[in-house]
Amino acid sequence: QVQLVESGGGLVQAGGSLRLSCVVSGLTLSSYAMGWFRQAPGKEREFVAANRWGGGSTYYTDSVKGRFAISRDNGKNTVYLQMNSLKPKDTAVYYCAADPQVTHLQTLGHDYWGQGTQVTVSS
Numbered sequence: 001q002v003q004l005v006e007s008g009g010g011l012v013q014a015g016g017s018l019r020l021s022c023v024v025s026g027l028t029l030s031s032y033a034m035g036w037f038r039q040a041p042g043k044e045r046e047f048v049a050a051n052r053w054g055g056g057s058t059y060y061t062d063s064v065k066g067r068f069a070i071s072r073d074n075g076k077n078t079v080y081l082q083m084n085s086l087k088p089k090d091t092a093v094y095y096c097a098a099d100p101q102v103t104h105l106q107t108l109g110h111d112y113w114g115q116g117t118q119v120t121v122s123s
Contacts, residue, residue, distance in 0.1 A: 003114075004112055007020070007022075012122070017083060020119075022036075022078065029072065030054075031053055033053050034105075035059075035106075037097060039116075048064055048094070049064065049081060050097075050102050059102065059106060069082045089121075091119060094116060095115075
């Protein structure tokens with residue numbers, strides 16, 4: 001059974017930082033592209049970041065480029081999202097996702113995702 005469990009969300013002031021973690025079980029992380037997407041209240045889901053199964057190539061939505069960084073530790077079966085210079089518009093529930101193909105993460109057509117962790121950025 002595949003499980004993705006996110007943690008690290010919380011309340012932070014604008015300009016602050018948070019580091020989200022996603023612990024994965026039930027699949028071989030090194031064989032999957034991993035990513036993050038978010039959903040703000042009343043809005044559609046939005047792709048945030050992803051990297052290929054090898055971890056080399058990374059992809060970001062334009063609004064987070066230069067502020068967010070995705071990384072992984074395959075040995076720990078964990079994916080991270082470092083979020084810096086946070087803005088109130090980053091407020092959302094953040095979800096970790098997994099799929100063999102990074103394009104499926106970018107188009108939100110991924111196979112697996114977690115329950116999400118709330119990130120709230122106050123102004």
